[in-house]
Amino acid sequence: MAVWSVLCDFDGTVSTSDATDTLLEAFGKPGWQEIEAEWLAGRIGSRVCMQQQIACLDASKEELDEAIDAIDVDGAFAAFVDAIIAHGWELSIVSDGLDYAIRRILQRHRLPALPFYANHLVQTGARTWKLDSPYAADTTCYSASGLCKCAFAHRARAAGNKVLMIGDGRSDFCVAGNVDFVFAKNNLITYCVDKCLPHIPVFGFDDAIRMIPELAEFEPTLI
Numbered sequence: 001m002a003v004w005s006v007l008c009d010f011d012g013t014v015s016t017s018d019a020t021d022t023l024l025e026a027f028g029k030p031g032w033q034e035i036e037a038e039w040l041a042g043r044i045g046s047r048v049c050m051q052q053q054i055a056c057l058d059a060s061k062e063e064l065d066e067a068i069d070a071i072d073v074d075g076a077f078a079a080f081v082d083a084i085i086a087h088g089w090e091l092s093i094v095s096d097g098l099d100y101a102i103r104r105i106l107q108r109h110r111l112p113a114l115p116f117y118a119n120h121l122v123q124t125g126a127r128t129w130k131l132d133s134p135y136a137a138d139t140t141c142y143s144a145s146g147l148c149k150c151a152f153a154h155r156a157r158a159a160g161n162k163v164l165m166i167g168d169g170r171s172d173f174c175v176a177g178n179v180d181f182v183f184a185k186n187n188l189i190t191y192c193v194d195k196c197l198p199h200i201p202v203f204g205f206d207d208a209i210r211m212i213p214e215l216a217e218f219e220p221t222l223i
């Protein structure tokens with residue numbers, strides 16, 4: 001039986017909205033949209049984009065907490081995690097988002113203390129913040145992201161596991177080509193179709209749970 005390492009995106013995949021976007025829309029000083037446009041045009045990577053945008057935040061910790069506490073999660077995520085663990089497989093959250101938001105959202109929804117890797121949000125003053133990226137790896141990942149999801153995929157495969165990526169968007173594009181199978185939401189579906197990557201489209205973790213028996217029987221095909 002295949003042994004899977006599941007790498008799971010957070011924003012837009014576990015959470016139903018993107019925490020960074022939510023915070024910028026609520027507390028971003030003028031200028032953060034122009035930085036976003038530079039990123040969308042491909043002139044800067046997501047790491048530089050997010051570092052500059054987080055420097056535009058003007059919010060107290062209490063204000064951030066209140067906004068983060070309004071972010072919801074996929075109601076079937078906890079059951080999916082339980083099913084993965086019941087198979088003896090492992091699941092990590094790999095996110096190009098904010099560690100502070102992920103920790104708070106997981107705790108508020110009483111989700112298990114999952115291993116997660118993300119950018120590190122640091123408070124530098126009463127209303128100022130900066131972003132550190134302890135998991136960046138410009139040399140192995142073309143996406144110039146704050147967190148190199150590809151490095152996590154390579155590590156799991158080196159340990160002999162099959163790697164499943166679950167994600168929804170641009171921060172998952174690069175890694176989607178470096179795993180055995182993808183559960184794709186939203187923009188990631190189109191990307192997987194265009195690049196002929198082995199995947200199934202999912203609307204959420206209800207669909208993902210139904211696919212678990214097929215993972216157990218998985219035979220490598222294209223990769």
Ligand SMILES: [Mg+2]
Pocket residue numbers: 009010011012013167168169171
């Ligand atoms: Mg996402």
Ligand SMILES: [Zn+2]
Pocket residue numbers: 140141142143148149150151174175
């Ligand atoms: Zn990559």
